Amino acid sequence: MHRQRTHLAARVTHVAKALERRGIATTYKVHDRALANRASRRQLSGSPVELDETQRRIIEALDTDGYIVVPFDELIIDDALRSDVLAQGDTFVADTERGLAAEAEGAEAALRRRAGKEFVVRAYSFEGVTLDPARDAWFRAAISHRLLDIANSYLRMWAKLSYVDMWYTAPQPAGAERAASQLWHRDFDDKHLLKAFLYLVDVDASAGPFEYVGGSQPGGRHNETRQWAPMRTGRFTEEEVNKHVPADAIQTFTAPRGTVILCNTSGLHRGGFATERPRALATATYCSPASLKALSERNYAPAGDAPADPAVRFATN
Numbered sequence: 402m403h404r405q406r407t408h409l410a411a412r413v414t415h416v417a418k419a420l421e422r423r424g425i426a427t428t429y430k431v432h433d434r435a436l437a438n439r440a441s442r443r444q445l446s447g448s449p450v451e452l453d454e455t456q457r458r459i460i461e462a463l464d465t466d467g468y469i470v471v472p473f474d475e476l477i478i479d480d481a482l483r484s485d486v487l488a489q490g491d492t493f494v495a496d497t498e499r500g501l502a503a504e505a506e507g508a509e510a511a512l513r514r515r516a517g518k519e520f521v522v523r524a525y526s527f528e529g530v531t532l533d534p535a536r537d538a539w540f541r542a543a544i545s546h547r548l549l550d551i552a553n554s555y556l557r558m559w560a561k562l563s564y565v566d567m568w569y570t571a572p573q574p575a576g577a578e579r580a581a582s583q584l585w586h587r588d589f590d591d592k593h594l595l596k597a598f599l600y601l602v603d604v605d606a607s608a609g610p611f612e613y614v615g616g617s618q619p620g621g622r623h624n625e626t627r628q629w630a631p632m633r634t635g636r637f638t639e640e641e642v643n644k645h646v647p648a649d650a651i652q653t654f655t656a657p658r659g660t661v662i663l664c665n666t667s668g669l670h671r672g673g674f675a676t677e678r679p680r681a682l683a684t685a686t687y688c689s690p691a692s693l694k695a696l697s698e699r700n701y702a703p704a705g706d707a708p709a710d711p712a713v714r715f716a717t718n
């Protein structure tokens with residue numbers, strides 16, 4: 402009797418979860434086609450932006466390949482902003498290394514990590530931080546028109562800035578296997594996605610470089626492998642990727658400090674499997690309003706009054 406009840410309860414939970422997943426996916430689709438994203442597409446077409454040559458080149462590459470690598474000084478041309486961001490990165494790296502050293506000495510773990518992805522130490526994580534652009538240079542860069550106009554133009558709508566953070570990935574212990582986002586995957590929470598990764602240290606092959614299958618974004622030339630769908634989670638084995646993707650489509654981004662990778666991570670990607678050297682980067686995610694309605698969570702609240710600029714206000718609220 403007890404065993405039967407346990408079995409039934411498990412089945413009910415399984416069915417309820419499946420229904421919930423279907424409901425979330427339906428909410429996303431409705432918002433993508435008819436509601437939030439439609440309104441957002443109108444916002445962009447109602448107030449078109451002027452892009453310069455660099456921004457146009459970036460969007461063209463993102464459309465074709467799903468990624469582009471840009472030196473930070475081409476992306477952010479404001480010298481003071483760039484140097485503030487890099488200084489903020491240096492402080493984050495120094496604080497994290499001090500925290501890791503203290504933990505190694507037996508201090509209670511005080512650094513921000515997320516369950517299941519403990520190999521990444523985060524500046525903010527999902528702990529409800531309030532970000533003030535006057536004090537947070539990376540946030541300021543993320544909402545600068547230089548970057549926001551690229552995100553909006555690539556996504557063909559006013560984007561939401563859903564995630565702002567800095568990550569530090571310490572080398573894994575010898576013999577560790579790839580786990581979580583170190584394995585090939587597609588982000589399941591939006592197909593209208595643009596992530597920025599700014600390397601804060603030199604990243605070589607031993608520091609867990611970010612990797613991407615060029616053209617694996619929705620609509621791309623290498624998009625056949627288990628295509629993106631809302632809530633479709635799961636990892637891809639190396640064999641599966643190699644079977645469907647030519648070797649030269651796999652991009653491994655070893656690069657110096659001050660390199661930015663912009664990329665649509667609903668395409669196939671992985672990274673952060675540091676083996677010898679640590680990797681540190683600043684990251685920002687732009688997604689569609691449909692994603693925030695159904696599938697994503699914002700990791701910060703903007704400080705102070707709503708920004709006067711309508712596209713920035715929209716992105717951060």
Ligand SMILES: O=C(O)CCC(=O)C(=O)O
Pocket residue numbers: 582583588596610611612666670671672673
């Ligand atoms: O840490 C990495 O390089 C991978 C990051 C990732 O999978 C993501 O941001 O979606």
